[in-house]
Amino acid sequence: MTIAPGLLPEGLRDRLPPQAEAASRLMHRVIVAIGRHGYARVMPPLAEFEESLVGRLKSGRAQDLLRMVDPVSQRMLALRPDITAQIGRIAATRMGHVPRPLRLAYGGPVIKLRATQLRPERELMQAGAELIGHDGIAAVAEILRVALDALRAAGVRDITIDLTLPDLVETLAGGALPIPPARVPAIRALLDAKDAGGLAGADAAAYLPLLAAAGPIEAALERLRALDVGGALDTRLAAVEAIAATVGADVALTLDPTERHGFEYQSWIGFSLFGGGLSGEIGRGGTYTILHPDGREEPAVGFSLFLDPLVDAGLGVEPARRVFLPLGHDSDDGVKLRAEGWTTIAALAETDEPVGCTHILRQGQPQPL
Structure with missing residues (x-):
């Protein structure tokens, strides 16, 4: 081929x-x-x-x-x-x-x-x-x-941080919302897919409210604290709130407690970064x-x-500052211009044109074209 x-x-x-x-x-x-x-x-x-x-x-x-x-x-x-x-x-x-x-x-x-x-x-x-x-x-x-x-x-500019709790299911499955260990991967997959219908099953219905907890940080924390999990998340949520308090007011903060895509090795907290006018996430991090x-x-x-x-x-x-150096120019002029931050384009023949240049060297000084 x-x-x-x-x-x-x-x-x-x-x-x-x-x-x-x-x-x-x-x-x-x-x-x-x-x-x-x-x-x-x-x-x-x-x-x-x-x-x-x-x-x-x-x-x-x-x-x-x-x-x-x-x-x-x-x-x-x-x-x-x-x-x-x-x-x-x-x-x-x-x-x-x-x-x-x-x-x-x-x-x-x-x-x-x-x-x-x-x-x-x-x-x-x-x-x-x-x-x-x-x-x-x-x-x-x-x-x-x-x-x-x-x-x-x-x-x-206009940065948004989306926090997540990667090990949330494991934390709840071992105590407050018990499920067999073999079912944990399936429950995580349903939460990842935001599959409310699948979560309505008998052994997963208790995890359904977690989907509704996603949103702006204050509202999300309030919804999570309202869940009947016997205080299992109190320490975790207090930590998230303390971290959120250190972020400046010019940064938008959201929380999606069940998001795990790309957070396979993160532990108790993860985050994605987004920027104004930029498509998709531009960064990711967390604990591991x-x-x-x-x-x-x-x-x-x-x-x-x-x-x-x-x-x-x-x-x-x-913006480019490119100065055209005509054939036969003084090489010291080029050295000086480059030291001042100019990009120099030297002619190699009499017929060369200042293509792509913003200035031309005349009498030892760059002149606008």
Whole structure:
């Protein structure tokens, strides 16, 4: 089968000017904003042994992995679909001796095995931060502040945070709303699908009110507190309320207590991030558990931002200041202009035109075209 020239695999694409520059610019802004909170950047590899990617986070699964055999070691490699698991590996091994809390930042491409209708791209640019050693209220509040600062640095406005309680069903199933352990996955699936009819069954009807609890944070917390669960959620809801109080009034807060899509390894709290004028979520995070080689479990909390929707929306693109340097110009003039922040385009022949330039060099000074 002949492949058409320039054809790329489904879900992969070239970034051309000016979007390629915008993506690089946004990554720099986000990483700098995260770093100002004390998060040191690490750069894990794009691929590593499969077992390292799937065995470091508690409840993490071998899904969405693009695999290949390493010709050197003859072991199975996988391209990372997410960088968080790699940060967990680094924290548990290479930096296992570093005092906690450990604050790490990262940024780079990830590869998905399959695209989705909401996100047709398989290669994505991801940036984020992980706070390792703590997963309490103060740690979650800090991570949310860092995420908000990073999004604002990228130019995102009208930010919304949608909180969720990923282990809510397990918490209730073991006590206040008992169901057999074997039925927990089915109940979670019904809640994920917002299937009120399915939840009306005999052993699941008690979970039906959870669907109606989703909405703005104040109303959602009130509905959850009204549920007859014997105070099983009091501590959890008080923590959510305390975290919400640390978020500025310019950020909209919602709560969907049963949302689990994309929160497979998160523990007691998770969140999705949205921005005004941007389609779909632009970030996700929450608390989770890192597994150490000796079996020890360590709490952590973090977030990942998806930069591609920001680039597609035009963020990160800056007006060009491009000056055309005619043939025979003084090279010192070009050096001076570049030091001042200009982009210089030098003529290679007398017939060259200042295509794409905003200025032309005349008598040692840039003149508007």
